[in-house]
Amino acid sequence: MAEPTVAAAYRQIVRSRVAAQASYRTSFAVEVVSQVFIVLVEFVEVYAVFHQVDDLGGFDFAEVSLIYGLSVLSFGIADLVVGHLDQLPFYVRTGTFDALLLRPLSPLGQLVTSDFSLRRLGRVGTGIAVLAVALVAVDVDWTPARVLLAVVTPLAGAVIFSAIFVATSTIGFWVVEGMEFTNAFTYGGNYLSSFPFTVFGTAIRRFFTFVLPIGFVAYLPTLALLGRPEPFGWPDWLSWSSLPVAAVAGWLSLLIWRTGLRRYVGTGS
Protein backbone atom coordinates (compact mmCIF):
# COMPACT_ATOMS: atom_id res chain seq x y z
CA MET A 1 0.00 0.00 0.00
CA ALA A 2 3.07 2.24 0.07
CA GLU A 3 2.99 3.17 -3.65
CA PRO A 4 -0.52 4.66 -3.87
CA THR A 5 0.10 6.69 -0.72
CA VAL A 6 3.20 8.35 -2.19
CA ALA A 7 1.38 9.08 -5.45
CA ALA A 8 -1.55 10.51 -3.50
CA ALA A 9 0.78 12.75 -1.51
CA TYR A 10 2.34 14.18 -4.68
CA ARG A 11 -1.09 14.61 -6.25
CA GLN A 12 -2.15 16.59 -3.21
CA ILE A 13 0.97 18.80 -3.31
CA VAL A 14 0.60 19.47 -7.04
CA ARG A 15 -3.10 20.25 -6.66
CA SER A 16 -2.40 22.75 -3.89
CA ARG A 17 0.30 24.47 -5.98
CA VAL A 18 -2.02 24.76 -8.97
CA ALA A 19 -4.78 26.18 -6.80
CA ALA A 20 -2.41 28.68 -5.19
CA GLN A 21 -1.02 29.97 -8.48
CA ALA A 22 -4.37 30.20 -10.22
CA SER A 23 -6.11 31.98 -7.37
CA TYR A 24 -4.92 35.48 -8.36
CA ARG A 25 -6.52 35.24 -11.78
CA THR A 26 -5.49 38.63 -13.22
CA SER A 27 -1.91 38.36 -12.04
CA PHE A 28 -1.70 34.80 -13.37
CA ALA A 29 -3.13 35.80 -16.76
CA VAL A 30 -0.67 38.70 -17.05
CA GLU A 31 2.23 36.37 -16.27
CA VAL A 32 1.17 33.75 -18.82
CA VAL A 33 0.74 36.44 -21.49
CA SER A 34 4.13 37.96 -20.70
CA GLN A 35 5.73 34.52 -21.13
CA VAL A 36 4.22 34.38 -24.63
CA PHE A 37 5.54 37.86 -25.33
CA ILE A 38 9.00 36.90 -24.05
CA VAL A 39 9.39 34.12 -26.61
CA LEU A 40 8.37 36.52 -29.38
CA VAL A 41 10.81 39.20 -28.19
CA GLU A 42 13.63 36.65 -28.04
CA PHE A 43 12.78 35.63 -31.58
CA VAL A 44 13.70 39.18 -32.70
CA GLU A 45 17.32 38.00 -32.70
CA VAL A 46 16.65 35.33 -35.33
CA TYR A 47 14.41 37.74 -37.25
CA ALA A 48 17.06 40.49 -37.28
CA VAL A 49 19.77 38.06 -38.39
CA PHE A 50 17.66 36.91 -41.33
CA HIS A 51 16.90 40.50 -42.21
CA GLN A 52 20.63 40.75 -42.99
CA VAL A 53 21.30 37.36 -44.60
CA ASP A 54 19.34 34.49 -46.21
CA ASP A 55 21.51 31.74 -44.85
CA LEU A 56 23.03 31.04 -41.43
CA GLY A 57 25.54 28.21 -41.31
CA GLY A 58 23.79 26.49 -44.25
CA PHE A 59 20.23 26.84 -42.85
CA ASP A 60 17.49 29.17 -44.08
CA PHE A 61 14.99 31.16 -41.98
CA ALA A 62 12.38 28.38 -41.79
CA GLU A 63 14.99 25.76 -40.86
CA VAL A 64 16.51 27.91 -38.12
CA SER A 65 12.96 28.60 -36.89
CA LEU A 66 12.45 24.84 -36.61
CA ILE A 67 15.61 24.52 -34.52
CA TYR A 68 14.46 27.52 -32.47
CA GLY A 69 10.96 26.07 -31.96
CA LEU A 70 12.29 22.70 -30.77
CA SER A 71 14.64 24.46 -28.39
CA VAL A 72 12.00 26.82 -26.96
CA LEU A 73 9.53 24.01 -26.38
CA SER A 74 12.10 21.67 -24.79
CA PHE A 75 13.46 24.35 -22.50
CA GLY A 76 9.95 25.59 -21.71
CA ILE A 77 8.86 22.17 -20.44
CA ALA A 78 12.07 21.68 -18.45
CA ASP A 79 11.85 25.17 -16.97
CA LEU A 80 8.22 24.57 -15.98
CA VAL A 81 9.04 21.38 -14.13
CA VAL A 82 12.53 21.90 -12.64
CA GLY A 83 13.54 25.51 -13.48
CA HIS A 84 13.28 26.56 -9.83
CA LEU A 85 15.96 24.07 -8.70
CA ASP A 86 18.59 26.82 -8.94
CA GLN A 87 16.92 28.20 -5.80
CA LEU A 88 18.41 25.29 -3.85
CA PRO A 89 21.01 27.46 -2.02
CA PHE A 90 18.11 29.57 -0.71
CA TYR A 91 16.38 26.48 0.67
CA VAL A 92 19.67 25.28 2.14
CA ARG A 93 20.49 28.63 3.74
CA THR A 94 17.06 29.12 5.30
CA GLY A 95 16.92 25.53 6.54
CA THR A 96 13.81 24.77 4.47
CA PHE A 97 15.67 21.98 2.73
CA ASP A 98 16.34 20.20 6.03
CA ALA A 99 12.61 20.05 6.63
CA LEU A 100 12.16 18.20 3.32
CA LEU A 101 14.66 15.57 4.49
CA LEU A 102 12.46 14.70 7.45
CA ARG A 103 9.46 13.80 5.31
CA PRO A 104 8.91 10.30 3.90
CA LEU A 105 9.11 11.52 0.27
CA SER A 106 12.10 12.02 -2.00
CA PRO A 107 13.65 15.47 -1.43
CA LEU A 108 14.01 16.01 -5.18
CA GLY A 109 10.39 15.04 -5.76
CA GLN A 110 9.28 17.46 -3.07
CA LEU A 111 11.43 20.28 -4.46
CA VAL A 112 10.08 19.74 -7.96
CA THR A 113 6.44 19.64 -6.92
CA SER A 114 6.67 22.40 -4.33
CA ASP A 115 7.38 25.40 -6.49
CA PHE A 116 6.88 24.78 -10.20
CA SER A 117 5.66 27.85 -12.10
CA LEU A 118 2.51 27.33 -14.10
CA ARG A 119 2.98 30.72 -15.76
CA ARG A 120 5.62 29.02 -17.89
CA LEU A 121 2.75 27.24 -19.66
CA GLY A 122 2.66 30.44 -21.75
CA ARG A 123 6.17 29.66 -22.91
CA VAL A 124 5.33 26.03 -23.66
CA GLY A 125 2.26 27.06 -25.65
CA THR A 126 4.24 29.56 -27.73
CA GLY A 127 6.93 26.94 -28.31
CA ILE A 128 4.31 24.55 -29.71
CA ALA A 129 2.98 27.32 -31.99
CA VAL A 130 6.45 28.30 -33.30
CA LEU A 131 7.29 24.63 -33.86
CA ALA A 132 4.02 23.97 -35.70
CA VAL A 133 4.50 26.96 -38.03
CA ALA A 134 8.13 26.01 -38.69
CA LEU A 135 7.22 22.37 -39.42
CA VAL A 136 4.76 23.54 -42.05
CA ALA A 137 7.24 26.04 -43.53
CA VAL A 138 10.20 23.66 -43.93
CA ASP A 139 10.45 21.01 -46.60
CA VAL A 140 10.14 17.66 -44.79
CA ASP A 141 9.68 14.34 -46.57
CA TRP A 142 7.25 12.95 -43.98
CA THR A 143 7.60 9.28 -43.06
CA PRO A 144 6.10 7.54 -39.98
CA ALA A 145 9.58 7.58 -38.42
CA ARG A 146 9.91 11.35 -38.91
CA VAL A 147 6.42 12.02 -37.48
CA LEU A 148 7.39 10.01 -34.40
CA LEU A 149 10.70 11.89 -34.19
CA ALA A 150 8.95 15.28 -34.34
CA VAL A 151 6.71 14.27 -31.43
CA VAL A 152 9.38 12.62 -29.30
CA THR A 153 12.12 15.24 -29.80
CA PRO A 154 10.65 18.03 -27.60
CA LEU A 155 10.14 15.49 -24.79
CA ALA A 156 13.69 14.16 -25.13
CA GLY A 157 14.93 17.77 -25.22
CA ALA A 158 12.96 18.55 -22.07
CA VAL A 159 14.58 15.57 -20.30
CA ILE A 160 18.05 16.71 -21.43
CA PHE A 161 17.52 20.26 -20.12
CA SER A 162 15.98 18.90 -16.90
CA ALA A 163 19.02 16.67 -16.43
CA ILE A 164 21.30 19.70 -16.77
CA PHE A 165 19.16 21.65 -14.27
CA VAL A 166 19.27 18.78 -11.75
CA ALA A 167 22.98 18.07 -12.20
CA THR A 168 24.13 21.69 -11.96
CA SER A 169 21.82 22.54 -9.05
CA THR A 170 23.61 19.83 -7.04
CA ILE A 171 26.51 22.23 -6.43
CA GLY A 172 23.98 24.24 -4.41
CA PHE A 173 24.57 21.72 -1.59
CA TRP A 174 28.06 23.14 -1.18
CA VAL A 175 28.00 26.74 -2.34
CA VAL A 176 25.38 29.23 -1.29
CA GLU A 177 26.79 31.96 -3.48
CA GLY A 178 27.82 31.83 -7.12
CA MET A 179 24.95 29.76 -8.48
CA GLU A 180 24.99 32.09 -11.48
CA PHE A 181 27.80 29.79 -12.63
CA THR A 182 25.18 27.17 -13.51
CA ASN A 183 23.38 29.64 -15.79
CA ALA A 184 26.19 29.22 -18.32
CA PHE A 185 25.07 25.61 -18.78
CA THR A 186 21.30 25.89 -18.37
CA TYR A 187 20.43 29.21 -20.01
CA GLY A 188 23.64 29.16 -22.07
CA GLY A 189 22.67 25.69 -23.29
CA ASN A 190 19.23 26.98 -24.20
CA TYR A 191 20.77 29.89 -26.16
CA LEU A 192 23.21 27.59 -27.96
CA SER A 193 20.57 24.97 -28.75
CA SER A 194 18.42 27.42 -30.69
CA PHE A 195 20.97 27.89 -33.48
CA PRO A 196 22.49 25.51 -36.05
CA PHE A 197 25.68 24.01 -34.64
CA THR A 198 27.46 24.71 -37.93
CA VAL A 199 28.08 28.29 -36.71
CA PHE A 200 30.15 27.10 -33.75
CA GLY A 201 33.80 26.06 -33.63
CA THR A 202 34.83 22.40 -33.40
CA ALA A 203 35.59 22.46 -29.67
CA ILE A 204 32.24 24.05 -28.81
CA ARG A 205 30.32 21.65 -31.06
CA ARG A 206 32.00 18.62 -29.53
CA PHE A 207 31.64 19.79 -25.92
CA PHE A 208 27.95 20.65 -26.34
CA THR A 209 27.21 17.35 -28.06
CA PHE A 210 29.27 14.72 -26.28
CA VAL A 211 29.78 16.23 -22.81
CA LEU A 212 26.61 18.27 -22.42
CA PRO A 213 24.19 16.71 -24.93
CA ILE A 214 22.68 20.06 -26.06
CA GLY A 215 23.12 19.20 -29.75
CA PHE A 216 20.55 16.42 -29.32
CA VAL A 217 17.85 18.91 -28.30
CA ALA A 218 17.23 20.54 -31.66
CA TYR A 219 20.13 20.66 -34.10
CA LEU A 220 20.69 16.92 -34.70
CA PRO A 221 16.98 15.94 -34.80
CA THR A 222 16.42 18.81 -37.27
CA LEU A 223 19.01 17.25 -39.57
CA ALA A 224 17.12 13.95 -39.35
CA LEU A 225 13.79 15.66 -40.07
CA LEU A 226 15.25 17.44 -43.10
CA GLY A 227 16.98 14.24 -44.24
CA ARG A 228 20.32 16.00 -44.33
CA PRO A 229 23.72 14.49 -43.47
CA GLU A 230 25.69 16.07 -40.64
CA PRO A 231 27.98 18.58 -42.41
CA PHE A 232 31.00 17.61 -40.32
CA GLY A 233 30.74 13.91 -41.01
CA TRP A 234 29.09 12.63 -37.82
CA PRO A 235 27.14 9.40 -38.54
CA ASP A 236 23.45 9.75 -39.46
CA TRP A 237 22.20 7.53 -36.62
CA LEU A 238 23.44 10.20 -34.19
CA SER A 239 20.71 12.51 -35.52
CA TRP A 240 18.09 9.94 -34.46
CA SER A 241 19.54 9.29 -30.99
CA SER A 242 18.01 12.07 -28.87
CA LEU A 243 15.70 9.75 -26.90
CA PRO A 244 18.35 7.26 -25.65
CA VAL A 245 20.76 10.14 -25.00
CA ALA A 246 18.05 11.86 -22.93
CA ALA A 247 17.49 8.66 -20.94
CA VAL A 248 21.20 8.35 -20.12
CA ALA A 249 21.47 12.05 -19.27
CA GLY A 250 18.46 11.82 -16.96
CA TRP A 251 19.87 8.75 -15.18
CA LEU A 252 23.31 10.38 -14.77
CA SER A 253 21.81 13.55 -13.35
CA LEU A 254 19.89 11.58 -10.72
CA LEU A 255 23.12 9.79 -9.83
CA ILE A 256 24.89 13.14 -9.38
CA TRP A 257 22.01 14.48 -7.31
CA ARG A 258 22.02 11.43 -4.99
CA THR A 259 25.77 11.72 -4.51
CA GLY A 260 25.36 15.37 -3.58
CA LEU A 261 22.49 14.58 -1.24
CA ARG A 262 24.47 11.85 0.57
CA ARG A 263 27.29 14.29 1.27
CA TYR A 264 24.99 17.09 2.33
CA VAL A 265 25.58 18.10 5.93
CA GLY A 266 23.54 21.31 6.18
CA THR A 267 24.82 24.76 6.98
CA GLY A 268 25.04 24.14 10.71
CA SER A 269 22.76 27.04 11.46
Add this chain to the structure above:
Amino acid sequence: MPSAPAAALSPAVALATAGFRRWSTYRLAALAGVFTNTVFGVIKLSILLAVAESAGGTVAGYDAASLSTYTWVSQGLIAVVMIFSWTELADRVRTGDIAVDLARPIDLQLAWLAADLGRAAWSLLSRALVPLVFGAVVYGLYVPSDPTALALLPVSLLLAVVVSFGCRFVVNLTAFWLVEVRGVVLLYVLVSGVLGGHLVPVHFFPDWLQAVAYATPFPAMVQTPVDLVTGQAEGTEAAGLVAAQAAWAVGVLLLGRVVLGRATRKLVLQGG
Protein backbone atom coordinates in the same frame (compact mmCIF):
# COMPACT_ATOMS: atom_id res chain seq x y z
CA MET B 1 31.81 75.26 6.32
CA PRO B 2 30.96 73.46 3.10
CA SER B 3 28.74 75.22 0.59
CA ALA B 4 25.14 74.02 0.23
CA PRO B 5 25.54 71.84 -2.94
CA ALA B 6 28.69 70.24 -1.53
CA ALA B 7 26.90 69.44 1.70
CA ALA B 8 24.09 67.80 -0.27
CA LEU B 9 26.57 65.84 -2.33
CA SER B 10 28.75 64.40 0.42
CA PRO B 11 26.12 61.90 1.65
CA ALA B 12 25.69 60.90 -2.01
CA VAL B 13 29.42 60.22 -2.26
CA ALA B 14 29.27 58.22 0.95
CA LEU B 15 26.32 56.20 -0.45
CA ALA B 16 28.20 55.58 -3.70
CA THR B 17 31.21 54.32 -1.74
CA ALA B 18 28.93 52.09 0.32
CA GLY B 19 27.37 50.75 -2.88
CA PHE B 20 30.81 49.91 -4.23
CA ARG B 21 31.91 48.19 -1.01
CA ARG B 22 28.65 46.33 -0.53
CA TRP B 23 28.80 44.70 -3.96
CA SER B 24 32.53 44.01 -3.70
CA THR B 25 31.88 41.52 -0.89
CA TYR B 26 30.24 39.12 -3.33
CA ARG B 27 33.48 37.98 -4.97
CA LEU B 28 32.43 34.45 -5.87
CA ALA B 29 29.20 35.75 -7.37
CA ALA B 30 31.24 38.18 -9.49
CA LEU B 31 33.47 35.32 -10.65
CA ALA B 32 30.46 33.18 -11.55
CA GLY B 33 28.96 36.13 -13.39
CA VAL B 34 32.12 36.75 -15.39
CA PHE B 35 32.24 33.09 -16.39
CA THR B 36 28.61 33.10 -17.54
CA ASN B 37 28.93 36.40 -19.42
CA THR B 38 32.01 35.04 -21.20
CA VAL B 39 30.33 31.76 -22.21
CA PHE B 40 27.36 33.71 -23.60
CA GLY B 41 29.83 36.00 -25.39
CA VAL B 42 31.41 33.04 -27.18
CA ILE B 43 27.98 31.82 -28.34
CA LYS B 44 26.85 35.31 -29.39
CA LEU B 45 30.04 36.05 -31.33
CA SER B 46 29.97 32.64 -33.07
CA ILE B 47 26.49 33.44 -34.40
CA LEU B 48 27.43 37.00 -35.43
CA LEU B 49 30.60 35.85 -37.21
CA ALA B 50 28.55 33.28 -39.14
CA VAL B 51 26.19 36.08 -40.15
CA ALA B 52 29.12 38.23 -41.35
CA GLU B 53 30.55 35.28 -43.27
CA SER B 54 27.20 34.60 -44.93
CA ALA B 55 26.93 38.30 -45.84
CA GLY B 56 30.37 38.26 -47.46
CA GLY B 57 32.55 39.66 -44.67
CA THR B 58 30.67 42.79 -43.60
CA VAL B 59 27.18 43.02 -42.15
CA ALA B 60 25.34 46.29 -41.37
CA GLY B 61 28.68 48.11 -41.19
CA TYR B 62 30.38 45.54 -38.93
CA ASP B 63 33.32 43.36 -39.93
CA ALA B 64 34.68 40.43 -37.89
CA ALA B 65 36.90 42.64 -35.68
CA SER B 66 34.20 45.18 -34.85
CA LEU B 67 31.68 42.36 -34.16
CA SER B 68 34.19 41.00 -31.66
CA THR B 69 34.48 44.41 -29.97
CA TYR B 70 30.68 44.74 -30.04
CA THR B 71 30.30 41.34 -28.37
CA TRP B 72 32.89 41.69 -25.64
CA VAL B 73 32.02 45.26 -24.72
CA SER B 74 28.29 44.52 -24.63
CA GLN B 75 28.87 41.35 -22.54
CA GLY B 76 31.13 43.32 -20.19
CA LEU B 77 28.46 46.00 -19.82
CA ILE B 78 25.72 43.57 -18.73
CA ALA B 79 26.58 43.87 -15.05
CA VAL B 80 27.66 47.52 -15.28
CA VAL B 81 24.38 48.86 -16.65
CA MET B 82 22.64 45.96 -14.90
CA ILE B 83 20.56 44.77 -17.78
CA PHE B 84 19.21 41.94 -15.65
CA SER B 85 16.46 42.11 -13.10
CA TRP B 86 16.76 44.42 -10.13
CA THR B 87 13.85 44.56 -7.69
CA GLU B 88 15.49 45.92 -4.54
CA LEU B 89 13.44 49.12 -4.53
CA ALA B 90 10.22 47.25 -5.38
CA ASP B 91 10.92 44.86 -2.48
CA ARG B 92 11.19 47.82 -0.10
CA VAL B 93 7.89 49.17 -1.42
CA ARG B 94 6.23 45.81 -0.90
CA THR B 95 7.51 45.39 2.66
CA GLY B 96 6.83 49.02 3.56
CA ASP B 97 10.50 49.78 4.29
CA ILE B 98 10.22 52.52 1.67
CA ALA B 99 8.58 54.68 4.37
CA VAL B 100 11.90 54.68 6.24
CA ASP B 101 13.75 55.69 3.05
CA LEU B 102 11.31 58.53 2.48
CA ALA B 103 11.86 59.84 6.00
CA ARG B 104 15.62 60.15 5.45
CA PRO B 105 17.08 63.63 5.03
CA ILE B 106 18.36 62.88 1.53
CA ASP B 107 16.42 62.81 -1.72
CA LEU B 108 15.21 59.24 -2.36
CA GLN B 109 16.09 59.15 -6.07
CA LEU B 110 19.52 60.75 -5.52
CA ALA B 111 20.33 58.29 -2.73
CA TRP B 112 19.49 55.23 -4.85
CA LEU B 113 21.28 56.71 -7.88
CA ALA B 114 24.43 57.28 -5.81
CA ALA B 115 24.38 53.70 -4.51
CA ASP B 116 23.81 52.43 -8.04
CA LEU B 117 26.78 54.39 -9.43
CA GLY B 118 28.96 52.83 -6.73
CA ARG B 119 27.68 49.39 -7.75
CA ALA B 120 28.40 50.18 -11.41
CA ALA B 121 31.96 51.27 -10.61
CA TRP B 122 32.61 47.94 -8.84
CA SER B 123 31.05 46.04 -11.76
CA LEU B 124 33.24 47.87 -14.27
CA LEU B 125 36.32 46.59 -12.44
CA SER B 126 35.09 43.09 -11.61
CA ARG B 127 32.80 42.17 -14.50
CA ALA B 128 33.71 44.20 -17.60
CA LEU B 129 37.46 43.76 -17.84
CA VAL B 130 37.74 39.97 -17.91
CA PRO B 131 35.39 39.34 -20.88
CA LEU B 132 37.15 42.16 -22.75
CA VAL B 133 40.61 40.70 -22.12
CA PHE B 134 39.34 37.21 -23.01
CA GLY B 135 37.93 38.59 -26.27
CA ALA B 136 41.16 40.43 -27.08
CA VAL B 137 43.29 37.33 -26.51
CA VAL B 138 41.06 34.71 -28.15
CA TYR B 139 39.35 36.65 -30.95
CA GLY B 140 41.19 39.98 -31.32
CA LEU B 141 39.37 43.30 -31.11
CA TYR B 142 38.74 46.33 -33.29
CA VAL B 143 40.58 49.14 -31.51
CA PRO B 144 38.82 52.51 -31.86
CA SER B 145 40.97 55.47 -32.92
CA ASP B 146 38.59 58.41 -33.26
CA PRO B 147 39.66 60.94 -30.59
CA THR B 148 36.15 62.41 -30.15
CA ALA B 149 34.57 59.00 -29.60
CA LEU B 150 37.29 57.96 -27.15
CA ALA B 151 37.06 61.22 -25.20
CA LEU B 152 33.29 60.83 -24.93
CA LEU B 153 33.44 57.18 -23.84
CA PRO B 154 33.65 57.74 -20.04
CA VAL B 155 30.75 60.23 -20.21
CA SER B 156 28.77 57.79 -22.34
CA LEU B 157 29.34 54.92 -19.88
CA LEU B 158 28.24 57.11 -16.97
CA LEU B 159 25.12 58.22 -18.86
CA ALA B 160 24.35 54.60 -19.80
CA VAL B 161 24.27 53.69 -16.11
CA VAL B 162 22.16 56.75 -15.26
CA VAL B 163 19.63 55.99 -18.02
CA SER B 164 19.47 52.35 -16.92
CA PHE B 165 19.00 53.40 -13.30
CA GLY B 166 16.30 55.90 -14.28
CA CYS B 167 14.36 53.19 -16.11
CA ARG B 168 14.75 50.61 -13.34
CA PHE B 169 13.66 53.21 -10.77
CA VAL B 170 10.37 53.77 -12.64
CA VAL B 171 9.83 50.03 -13.23
CA ASN B 172 10.37 49.35 -9.52
CA LEU B 173 7.97 52.10 -8.50
CA THR B 174 5.14 50.19 -10.20
CA ALA B 175 5.20 48.14 -6.99
CA PHE B 176 3.11 50.96 -5.46
CA TRP B 177 0.25 49.92 -7.77
CA LEU B 178 0.90 46.25 -8.48
CA VAL B 179 0.94 43.40 -6.00
CA GLU B 180 3.45 41.40 -8.02
CA VAL B 181 6.10 43.21 -10.08
CA ARG B 182 7.96 40.09 -11.25
CA GLY B 183 6.16 39.95 -14.60
CA VAL B 184 6.73 43.66 -15.31
CA VAL B 185 10.41 43.44 -14.40
CA LEU B 186 10.92 40.34 -16.56
CA LEU B 187 9.26 42.03 -19.51
CA TYR B 188 11.36 45.17 -18.98
CA VAL B 189 14.60 43.14 -18.86
CA LEU B 190 13.77 41.44 -22.12
CA VAL B 191 12.47 44.38 -24.12
CA SER B 192 15.25 46.70 -22.93
CA GLY B 193 17.88 44.05 -23.72
CA VAL B 194 16.65 43.36 -27.24
CA LEU B 195 15.83 46.97 -28.22
CA GLY B 196 19.00 48.19 -26.50
CA GLY B 197 21.07 46.14 -28.90
CA HIS B 198 22.24 43.55 -26.43
CA LEU B 199 21.53 40.38 -28.49
CA VAL B 200 22.34 41.77 -31.93
CA PRO B 201 23.35 45.35 -32.81
CA VAL B 202 20.37 47.66 -33.36
CA HIS B 203 21.81 48.26 -36.86
CA PHE B 204 20.83 44.68 -37.77
CA PHE B 205 17.13 45.52 -37.32
CA PRO B 206 14.87 46.39 -40.24
CA ASP B 207 14.12 50.14 -40.45
CA TRP B 208 10.77 49.99 -38.68
CA LEU B 209 12.25 48.13 -35.69
CA GLN B 210 15.21 50.53 -35.52
CA ALA B 211 12.70 53.38 -35.38
CA VAL B 212 10.89 51.62 -32.51
CA ALA B 213 14.19 51.06 -30.69
CA TYR B 214 15.37 54.65 -30.98
CA ALA B 215 12.00 55.87 -29.72
CA THR B 216 12.93 54.21 -26.38
CA PRO B 217 15.80 55.00 -23.97
CA PHE B 218 17.14 51.44 -24.32
CA PRO B 219 19.80 51.95 -27.05
CA ALA B 220 21.26 54.67 -24.78
CA MET B 221 22.04 51.88 -22.25
CA VAL B 222 24.07 49.53 -24.49
CA GLN B 223 24.23 50.43 -28.15
CA THR B 224 25.52 54.01 -27.74
CA PRO B 225 28.67 53.28 -25.70
CA VAL B 226 29.30 50.26 -27.94
CA ASP B 227 28.94 52.47 -31.04
CA LEU B 228 31.76 54.65 -29.73
CA VAL B 229 34.21 51.75 -29.45
CA THR B 230 33.24 49.86 -32.63
CA GLY B 231 33.76 52.81 -34.96
CA GLN B 232 30.04 52.95 -35.77
CA ALA B 233 29.88 56.56 -34.58
CA GLU B 234 32.76 59.03 -34.87
CA GLY B 235 33.24 62.78 -34.59
CA THR B 236 30.06 64.85 -34.54
CA GLU B 237 27.91 61.74 -34.91
CA ALA B 238 29.38 60.41 -31.66
CA ALA B 239 28.77 63.75 -29.96
CA GLY B 240 25.17 63.70 -31.18
CA LEU B 241 24.59 60.20 -29.78
CA VAL B 242 25.99 61.16 -26.38
CA ALA B 243 23.85 64.31 -26.35
CA ALA B 244 20.80 62.11 -27.01
CA GLN B 245 21.93 59.87 -24.13
CA ALA B 246 22.08 62.92 -21.84
CA ALA B 247 18.58 63.94 -22.92
CA TRP B 248 17.27 60.44 -22.13
CA ALA B 249 19.04 60.52 -18.74
CA VAL B 250 17.33 63.77 -17.80
CA GLY B 251 14.02 62.52 -19.21
CA VAL B 252 13.88 59.22 -17.33
CA LEU B 253 15.07 60.83 -14.07
CA LEU B 254 12.32 63.47 -14.32
CA LEU B 255 9.76 60.77 -15.10
CA GLY B 256 10.95 58.94 -12.00
CA ARG B 257 10.34 62.06 -9.87
CA VAL B 258 6.82 62.49 -11.25
CA VAL B 259 5.95 58.84 -10.63
CA LEU B 260 7.50 58.97 -7.16
CA GLY B 261 5.42 62.07 -6.37
CA ARG B 262 2.22 60.28 -7.34
CA ALA B 263 3.26 57.15 -5.47
CA THR B 264 4.01 58.93 -2.20
CA ARG B 265 0.75 60.87 -2.37
CA LYS B 266 -1.02 57.53 -2.72
CA LEU B 267 0.99 56.20 0.22
CA VAL B 268 -0.14 59.10 2.41
CA LEU B 269 -3.75 58.69 1.28
CA GLN B 270 -3.66 55.06 2.33
CA GLY B 271 -2.45 56.16 5.72
CA GLY B 272 0.92 54.44 5.50
